[in-house]
Amino acid sequence: MNKKTRNLISIRDITREDLEAMLALGQRIMECPGEYKDVCRGKKLATLFFESSTRTRLSFEAAMIELGGNVLGFSSADSSSAAKGESVSDTVRTVSFYADIIAMRHPKEGAPKAACTRAEVPVINAGDGGHFHPTQTLTDLLTIKTEKGRLGDMVIGLCGDLCFGRTVHSLIEAMSEYLGNEFILISPEELRAPDYIRMILDKSGCPWREVRKMEEVMDDLDVLYMTRVQRERFFNEEDYARLKDTYILDAEKLIPAKPDLCIMHPLPRVNEISVVVDDDPRACYFRQALCGKYIRMALIMTLLGLEKEMRR
Amino acid sequence: MNVDGIKKGIVLDHIKAGRGMDIYRLLHLEKMKCSVAIVQNARSTKYGRKDIIKIDEMITLDMDMLGYIDPNITINIVENGKLYEKKNLELPEKLTNVIRCHNPRCITSTEQEIKHTFLLADRENRIYRCIYCDVAHKEQMVYY
Numbered sequence: 001m002n003k004k005t006r007n008l009i010s011i012r013d014i015t016r017e018d019l020e021a022m023l024a025l026g027q028r029i030m031e032c033p034g035e036y037k038d039v040c041r042g043k044k045l046a047t048l049f050f051e052s053s054t055r056t057r058l059s060f061e062a063a064m065i066e067l068g069g070n071v072l073g074f075s076s077a078d079s080s081s082a083a084k085g086e087s088v089s090d091t092v093r094t095v096s097f098y099a100d101i102i103a104m105r106h107p108k109e110g111a112p113k114a115a116c117t118r119a120e121v122p123v124i125n126a127g128d129g130g131h132f133h134p135t136q137t138l139t140d141l142l143t144i145k146t147e148k149g150r151l152g153d154m155v156i157g158l159c160g161d162l163c164f165g166r167t168v169h170s171l172i173e174a175m176s177e178y179l180g181n182e183f184i185l186i187s188p189e190e191l192r193a194p195d196y197i198r199m200i201l202d203k204s205g206c207p208w209r210e211v212r213k214m215e216e217v218m219d220d221l222d223v224l225y226m227t228r229v230q231r232e233r234f235f236n237e238e239d240y241a242r243l244k245d246t247y248i249l250d251a252e253k254l255i256p257a258k259p260d261l262c263i264m265h266p267l268p269r270v271n272e273i274s275v276v277v278d279d280d281p282r283a284c285y286f287r288q289a290l291c292g293k294y295i296r297m298a299l300i301m302t303l304l305g306l307e308k309e310m311r312r
Numbered sequence: 313m314n315v316d317g318i319k320k321g322i323v324l325d326h327i328k329a330g331r332g333m334d335i336y337r338l339l340h341l342e343k344m345k346c347s348v349a350i351v352q353n354a355r356s357t358k359y360g361r362k363d364i365i366k367i368d369e370m371i372t373l374d375m376d377m378l379g380y381i382d383p384n385i386t387i388n389i390v391e392n393g394k395l396y397e398k399k400n401l402e403l404p405e406k407l408t409n410v411i412r413c414h415n416p417r418c419i420t421s422t423e424q425e426i427k428h429t430f431l432l433a434d435r436e437n438r439i440y441r442c443i444y445c446d447v448a449h450k451e452q453m454v455y456y
Binding site: 087088089106107108109110111113114128129130131195196 | 415417418419420421422423424425426433441442443444445446447448
């Protein structure tokens, strides 16, 4: 974590040591949430969501409330001064006077980075367009650590929209730091991972390959990370309609899969995972959403410097 | 162009042939009150042909911009009619307001006050990435 500014813009802002500490704190909170119910008493979290969200915003708000703090903010650009043409920097500068920490989602890539140059309080990137979504990555890492008991020595399949799917970009970056991981990128040609992600994989030394069909690799996987083809990332409806149902995970496709496969999805899901799979014990995506609340509690505490007080 | 012809000023030498006018415009030399000379397609033992710009006054140069456009340029500082200092350029690590990010999804496309800032990601292939959206910009994309 950047000690001076204590923002979380990209998963790159977190050192391996800080990441391990935050995951450990998340697991402790998960085990004994009651011990943390007053940690943020008197503190306020501003949720500035210039783009709509259900899980991320609510999990941030639930996290702060469970820590004993309060929340304020808006859930769409229409209900903020952005609709009047106010810049992100001005909005954030103003909100800095009202809150102790800011969680911000914006459709433009790099908006939270631009915002934190003007903010007086820690800024958390809660998703910036198709770019980064570091708190989803923290959620994913806590889920994998909880479900599998480790973060290395795994074959990780990422399936669907790997081009605009920001969650997979950050997850690949984070998981490529751990020894023994292999990545299989499953996507249609039009939704391949961007060049900088492929460059990160090359530099990491982790083996990786691209395939077009999930059936080809199902029996190899320890983790299968499904993603939704996001309508809001397309400039034309035709392309979206053509690509949206490229991958649908169902019970039949899971037949050759390992018995301890961890099936993940950042949610919301549309058609890419059949509801039949929900009853499969390997389906972790709703438990993953719960992990999201606990890791955000750990993150808020860390950025506010309150995790040290708990250790005293 | 004879360096001895200047009393106090700057000579930009070894400009890639054909780029002299671009650099003239980007340095806003048309606004200078002093004499400015451009020599195009001069003979060069090093590069075959080259452009040269002579500025008859000491000015502050945007070294990052020059380094980005043509890292082979040599900057000769002339004092009292003599070569006082010779500076060689290299690709800068950081570019601020030299090139514009062309990604329509980047925050820089809508917020006017944000400086277009890039970091050198790959020196060998001259690839810069926008610090906001990470999109790669190869050499000679859109100038600021």
